[in-house]
Amino acid sequence: MAKYLAKRIFYLVLTLFIVITVTFFLMKLLPGTPLTNQAKLSKSQIALIYEQYGLNKPVWQQYLLYLAGAVRGNFGTSFQFSDQPVSYLLSSRIGPSLQIGLQAMIFGVIIGIIVGSFGAMKQNTWVDTSATFVSILGISIPSFVLAVLLQYYLGLKLGWFPIAEWGGFIYTVLPTLALGATPLAESARFVRTEMVDVLSSDYIELAKAKGLSRTGVIYHHALRNSLIPLITIVGPLAVNIMTGSMVVENIFSIPGIGEQFVKSVLTNDYPTIMGLTIIYSFMLCVVLLFTDILYGIVDPRIRITGKAN
């Protein structure tokens, strides 16, 4: 296990290194400077600003400096907000994004499990049909459409929740619902398929034959075994939430990193875009690593086959 872990962490570091390198050189390909009005500035002023951003050095030196900084969590200075280090900008914004993302994930997966297992238990009845319908609908409606609808109907018309801004828990409800729809749908679909499989297996028959109650069979035998593979879709769901958060945070004007990403893209704030790309990639890598390890712990069969390879 320790060897496997070390190997995985090595790959994580390697991946991040490649991501940093590629984004750095991609950004160097882009036109644009931190100067807002180049024509009005004198040569010495431009030189001064370039020096402030470290743009006067040759590219390879900039790259090494950036790499050295990135290791320590320093991603340079933002072009958009002068004198603001990217790391400060992002660390003050990552909280809301993490909170909404985690809430959406937990909400979506839990409700998804309930919907999916009801669908499997009442297979081929109206319960199953409506569960399938809900999950297909959740996959088909883009989160930003859902966000606007929720904002208007639950926020403005009914006035149950604040329509935007960032405050206490109540402010997170609508964004969580909007972002959680896809995880809900995906996990419901997944759990249903798995559970239908599990319910027809021999050990369920045995448990029934031994006279266990229906809920006992479902809870102790069917549900547990059908939930294990669910861990594998947590990674893709995390990607989905990250992608969705960019638009949803914008709609609800939440001061998160998704909103900042869109803002930075529209204002060509390259250092911030780079920092955010690295942070997104880091979070995703950690989620993938975490789910892989968790899967190995929960399902011993994976560990054994992993060793055989």
Next chain:
Amino acid sequence: MADTVKLPEDSFKPISADDRSALDSEKIAAPSLTFAQDAWRRLRKNKGAWISLIVLAIVFIMAFGSIFVSPHNPNAVNPSYANLPSKIPGIGINGFNGTLVQAGQRVDAYKQAGASNLHYIMGTDYLGRDLFSRVLYGTRISLIIALVATLFDLTIGVTYGMFSGWKGGRIDTIMQRIIEIILSIPNLVVIVLLILILKPGMTSIIIAIALTSWTNMARLVRAQTMELKEQEFILAARTLGERPMQIAFKHLLPNLSSVIIINTMFTIPNAIFFEATLSYIGIGISSPQASLGTLLNDGQKNFQFLPYQMWWPALVLSIIMLAFNLLGDGLRDAFDPRTKE
């Protein structure tokens, strides 16, 4: 005892070919079906997938037919008819009869604009452009982007996956690592970076989506190829001295086709979704071009007062996504009946 059993003489004659075909026990009840026919039959049995196929056909015909026959010019600006709600002749339900709530009262917006004899099925936008024509136009752009991106995705993904799976060993490991690195950044982030480099526009959106979405296809094709290449018919082909390229086209591709088709059905809605998201953020298609994403973005600004401007594109987008998802599910069951129960 000479008690012989009398058997008719003709019982011991071989029956003629005509008689044999008339025998019930020898009859093959149904004509044997090819794989494609069988899949088609199963697909038609699946109500959701079948309806989706018809819906998609209608959407395609309407979207691409609007090049030739469009109710109005999608770009014709007519400020005096701006923001008219949808009005479908013969339907009196509020919301479809051209009335609007203004200052707490329901008024006929068409009368106010002096256009009582006109009717816009989905209404008009803030510049007086016919929303129905624009939705058709936007659907067309969205579909073109999705289809072209998917085409690239098919070629890159299938080739990459087949090569990786066929070669195996070290090459395979390296190629899989590359995919893992691409997958370690959220796709949308990569797409946004690529669009920034390529300058926003339709071509760069297509390239960006194509360059990022092939990974899933490549992985599935690789797994399937690895399974296939161990089988006897591939071994036979190799023994007979067929070149790898020939094997790939003659033996691997036909066997991979179901995986490829199913995955395509999930790639297309993904591409549509990415395009809509990009346009919604504001780095996608720029005006006067329109896509479903830009229409949603425009509509969202006025949602409180003119909700129909967002409802229509949202409805069309959701229907397209829904249809592709259902069709994908149906095709999966049709090609691989084992997956269902």
